[in-house]
Amino acid sequence: MTNKITTTWLGNMKFESTNPSGQNLFIDAGEENGGNNEGYRPKALMLSGLAGCAGLDVASLIKKMKLDVNSFKIEIEADLTEEHPKYYDKVSMDFHFYGDNLDEKKLQKTVDLSAEKYCGVLEMFRQFAEVSINSFLHKK
Template identity: 30%
Template sequence: MKITLERKNTEYLLEAKGVSGNTVMIDHSGMETVQGVSPMELLLMGVGSCSAIDIIHILKKQRQEITSYKVVVEGERYLLDDSMPFKSMHVKVILEGEIDAQKAQKAADLSFEKYCSVSKSFDKCVEITYEVELKTV
């Protein structure tokens, strides 16, 4: 896996590009005008999107009808020398549709405990908790 970063202005704005050619704008969150997401936000987005792909895939295989999928990821940071890494993350998965609650919970369990490479990358250093909220239609 490989990405490239290219500076796009005279400050901190960077364009990240993956092998697919798709791009993400990254910026310093302390700037007056922020034109991209921060690197720390990208980490939260990675956990949320990786688990989303897993959960949607598992539920589709079980013929569950997802009409809406939303994820909220919150991270708690702490001061470590001169940096502020994540101490913990909490992921709230909000599903709507014709979905069996037990199947939704099992899909989340499988994602966070077995499949999600992003959250598994944090196993030794960040506590990741999750919950599933199922809204009926």
């Protein structure tokens, strides 16, 4: 399968990028870099792509396994290298699950399956970054 996107310059530092979903997004630099703060930052967008990929996996597995989860979120912190070209060299992903009847073992399995088998974006990140993954369960 091949994905194709088109990213068009809209002037100054702003771009519009297509997506196979039909939903477009805007990319822009912050004011400190000559932009108008009217879009996503490219490197941060990579982290959203990572969280989205893993999140879709976990949500699908929660559904398939019929697990009782009120909600979950993924928090990512990533460190950029000092030298140009700056890239993420350390990435920490924290999965936070909320609910009254959380099955710790099965929820950990959903995270492990995403990390080890399904999430292609995570596998791409592993090519250039040290990735750590943690799970936290919260009674709600």
